[in-house]
Amino acid sequence: MDETTDKKIITIILPCYNEEKNISILYRELERVISHFRKYDWELLFINDGSSDLTINEIVKLQIKDENIKYIDLSRNFGKEAAMLAGLDHSIGDAVLIMDADLQHPVDVIPEMIKYWEEGYDDIYGKRLYRGKESWLRRLLTRIFYKILSNTSKIEILPDVGDFRLLDRKCVDALKEMRETERYTKGLYCWIGFKKKEILIRQGERRAGKTAWNLRALFKLALNGITSFSSAPLQLMFTIGILFSFLAFCYLLFILFRTVIYGEPVRGFPTLVILILFLGGVQILCFGVLGLYLSRIFNETKKRPPYIIREKS
Ligand code: UDP
Numbered sequence: 001m002d003e004t005t006d007k008k009i010i011t012i013i014l015p016c017y018n019e020e021k022n023i024s025i026l027y028r029e030l031e032r033v034i035s036h037f038r039k040y041d042w043e044l045l046f047i048n049d050g051s052s053d054l055t056i057n058e059i060v061k062l063q064i065k066d067e068n069i070k071y072i073d074l075s076r077n078f079g080k081e082a083a084m085l086a087g088l089d090h091s092i093g094d095a096v097l098i099m100d101a102d103l104q105h106p107v108d109v110i111p112e113m114i115k116y117w118e119e120g121y122d123d124i125y126g127k128r129l130y131r132g133k134e135s136w137l138r139r140l141l142t143r144i145f146y147k148i149l150s151n152t153s154k155i156e157i158l159p160d161v162g163d164f165r166l167l168d169r170k171c172v173d174a175l176k177e178m179r180e181t182e183r184y185t186k187g188l189y190c191w192i193g194f195k196k197k198e199i200l201i202r203q204g205e206r207r208a209g210k211t212a213w214n215l216r217a218l219f220k221l222a223l224n225g226i227t228s229f230s231s232a233p234l235q236l237m238f239t240i241g242i243l244f245s246f247l248a249f250c251y252l253l254f255i256l257f258r259t260v261i262y263g264e265p266v267r268g269f270p271t272l273v274i275l276i277l278f279l280g281g282v283q284i285l286c287f288g289v290l291g292l293y294l295s296r297i298f299n300e301t302k303k304r305p306p307y308i309i310r311e312k313s
């Protein structure tokens, strides 16, 4: 790449985890699009997120042929969020495009994204019209999650919007400033603001390999999203505390009154058991919520780097 020209550069960040079968197809598709945009210089930045297959070999093979290809090989699997951050940190583009390596994100909308960028938009993102083949359970849980998130956090986090987006350098620099270890990038995009533009996309099926997200990973991501963008659960605990104290106080008056006026003998074993179990449950739940936030604080205070690089080109 000739650094002396004043051509603008567009970087494409491609996080890859076990995508050996997709890399070369993806490259061919991207080449096809890029060939129409020779007025820009391109940087294809592959992040190998500790794949256990031959993904890195595929990338290196391409890199030998094409000098616009760069790669970062992480020392192990750090997760997509960290891989994307590694990409943002090392991208040189005036605009940065983030997309999945499994060809689920249609490359055909890239020209449209670039058009909006040229018109002055800073953050152009794809919104899924069709979520691809997903189980009803995943779809339902996703819906519930976004509902909770949008009702409890102060900023609006958009559902059905993935990581397929073109960001201006301004946004990239802003995202790089945020060094939290447990990242929830989808929330961060909304948090930074800037001029946004939505594009509707038809998300395809994964071309080869299988998704790295199981329900457990998604649940973890969801908890991360909520605990990093909202303190509503903590406030809810406080409200529950007040409510129960109030109810307990009323019940106390009632019992006292009954004992004094009617002199009732001691009874009510079932009531006791139910109350103890129920309140015990609520207490453990509240401790759990506290624990979630505490673990976030714990992880942040360690200030570990979000990823480690084994090799980069
Ligand atoms: N990915 C990654 N690290 C991971 C998991 C996934 O870099 O630990 C990449 C993966 O290679 C793909 C993208 O993130 O390019 C999206 O992953 P996937 O297709 O598994 O997620 P889904 O499309 O099912 O949400």
Ligand code: MG
Pocket: 100, 102, 104, 206, 211
């Ligand atoms: Mg995918």
